[in-house]
Amino acid sequence: MMFDDLDHLLKIRKQPEVPEYLSARIVAAARRSQAVSTPSGIAGWRAWPQMALAAMRVRLSMPQMAYALAGLVVFVVGVELGVQADSVSLFSGLSVGDLAEFMAIDDTFVVAEWV
Amino acid sequence: MAKNADQMDDSDESLVARVCEGDHQAFAQLVERHSGLFYSAAYRMCANAEEAEEIVQDAFLKLWEKPQSYDAGKGAKFTTWFYRVVTNLAIDRARRKKTQAGPDVLDFMADQRPLADEVLVQNDREAALETAIQSLPERQKAALNLCFYEGFSNKEAAEILGIGVKALESLLMRAKTALKDDPLIAGLLEKPAEKKTG
Numbered sequence: 001m002m003f004d005d006l007d008h009l010l011k012i013r014k015q016p017e018v019p020e021y022l023s024a025r026i027v028a029a030a031r032r033s034q035a036v037s038t039p040s041g042i043a044g045w046r047a048w049p050q051m052a053l054a055a056m057r058v059r060l061s062m063p064q065m066a067y068a069l070a071g072l073v074v075f076v077v078g079v080e081l082g083v084q085a086d087s088v089s090l091f092s093g094l095s096v097g098d099l100a101e102f103m104a105i106d107d108t109f110v111v112a113e114w115v
Numbered sequence: 116m117a118k119n120a121d122q123m124d125d126s127d128e129s130l131v132a133r134v135c136e137g138d139h140q141a142f143a144q145l146v147e148r149h150s151g152l153f154y155s156a157a158y159r160m161c162a163n164a165e166e167a168e169e170i171v172q173d174a175f176l177k178l179w180e181k182p183q184s185y186d187a188g189k190g191a192k193f194t195t196w197f198y199r200v201v202t203n204l205a206i207d208r209a210r211r212k213k214t215q216a217g218p219d220v221l222d223f224m225a226d227q228r229p230l231a232d233e234v235l236v237q238n239d240r241e242a243a244l245e246t247a248i249q250s251l252p253e254r255q256k257a258a259l260n261l262c263f264y265e266g267f268s269n270k271e272a273a274e275i276l277g278i279g280v281k282a283l284e285s286l287l288m289r290a291k292t293a294l295k296d297d298p299l300i301a302g303l304l305e306k307p308a309e310k311k312t313g
Contacts (some may be wrong), residue, residue: 004305006291010263013248014241016158018151019168026150026172027143030179034139 127193134182142179149194150175153201159260160205162249170208174200191274198265199275206253243299250297255290258283 003009032054056065125144133141150171157174158167177200178185185196248256254276261272262283273283294300 003303006295006300006304009240009244009300009303010259012241013244013264016155016164016167018154019164022154022168022171023143023147023150025168026146026175027139029172029176030142030146031139033176033180 128187131178131182131185131187131193134179142175145178146175149197152194153197156198156201156260156265157205159248159264160202160253160256161209162245166208170201170204174204195271195275198261198267199277202257202261202275206257209253240303243303247294247297247299251290251293255286255293258286259290262287 003012056068127145127148130141130145134145153174154167154171157170158164161167161170174197178197185193187193248259251259257276258272261267261275262269265272267275269280269283269287273280276283276286278286295304
């Protein structure tokens with residue numbers, strides 16, 4: 001079949017089929033974006049780790065996240081061990097002697113436990 | 116009482132006003148009412164279901180995150196304004212895609228376009244029409260879609276595209292000329308001589 005003019009031909013264009021789940025998908029996405037952007041949606045201090053995690057999930061794949069986490073652990077442990085070499089705990093900020101005194105134990109016991 | 120009357124008013128504009136106050140239910144109502152309409156508009160721009168879904172979702176998320184960007188006081192209907200958001204997103208996306216693809220890939224894609232004869236042999240006129248429309252420059256395609264398929268007047272379509280009516284008419288004219296010159300479409304249209312004899 002031939003068409004006598006372009007306007008006639010344009011009418012045969014297929015109507016797009018709207019996916020049934022579309023509205024639900026959009027509403028859910030808006031809820032998720034609200035949860036990420038407004039920490040008040042989640043109670044107290046837990047908001048921030050959850051936001052950080054959500055932001056990481058958006059940007060990183062699972063292997064990348066695992067790699068980043070492992071890197072962080074190695075970094076913290078490395079720094080702690082490095083600082084311990086100078087007999088100062090990174091986390092407490094106390095020297096071995098101060099810590100031993102604080103815990104009422106012997107210096108050598110602290111060193112033996114740590115190193 | 117006044118509050119009840121307010122709650123009963125579920126025009127698009129009053130729903131957007133409620134969205135400004137963070138009312139998720141009003142947002143859901145707007146999405147339910149219009150997502151199909153705007154999905155169709157987005158699909159006509161990109162001819163890809165997944166991409167059309169993303170365009171509509173992005174547009175609604177923009178509305179959810181910054182509902183103040185719709186100013187009912189300016190006189191534009193919500194749907195007219197939202198068509199502009201969806202159309203602009205679709206045009207931006209298509210331009211980005213073309214930039215990323217680079218000239219070599221575009222040439223390759225052009226070579227892959229089915230020849231007029233092949234399409235006619237398959238008797239797939241709808242596919243031929245869709246392919247020809249998708250080959251149009253983005254703004255010509257948007258003008259054609261708004262005036263032919265979304266049912267907007269030239270004035271409304273010009274407003275959506277942010278151009279004058281004359282510029283819109285020029286876009287439409289160029290789109291139609293390009294379509295008539297397209298071998299896929301030319302094969303489907305009666306030639307003037309055939310019309311006389313037939």
